[in-house]
Amino acid sequence: MVVRRRVRMVVLPLGLWTLSALVVGYFVWQAESGNRGLEAKKALKIRAYGLNQELAAVRAERATWEHRVALLKSDQIDRDLLEERARIVLGRVHANDVVIITP
Numbered sequence: 001m002v003v004r005r006r007v008r009m010v011v012l013p014l015g016l017w018t019l020s021a022l023v024v025g026y027f028v029w030q031a032e033s034g035n036r037g038l039e040a041k042k043a044l045k046i047r048a049y050g051l052n053q054e055l056a057a058v059r060a061e062r063a064t065w066e067h068r069v070a071l072l073k074s075d076q077i078d079r080d081l082l083e084e085r086a087r088i089v090l091g092r093v094h095a096n097d098v099v100i101i102t103p
Contacts, residue, residue, distance in 0.1 A: 033039050071078040072085070086092075093099055 031037050068081065071081050087094075
């Protein structure tokens with residue numbers, strides 16, 4: 001009887017400590033490598049940085065195109081830009097132009 005009581009006094013706390021350590025270990029593991037853990041956060045930050053770089057490049061390209069369109073739409077049309085677009089659309093070249101064909 002005394003032996004059972006001593007075993008119970010040792011095994012029960014040991015089992016509870018083991019169970020609590022396993023639960024805490026599981027939550028620590030999930031915090032590190034789970035779907036919303038630290039590794040996922042790092043991957044999302046890297047992806048967000050790349051997307052911000054791409055967004056900046058697209059905004060710069062859009063500003064360039066808006067400027068070119070504004071030159072074509074204004075009261076005073078830029079003749080050089082109009083001539084360039086007309087040559088590209090019509091596929092014509094001037095007799096004095098030098099044409100370089102690249103593969």
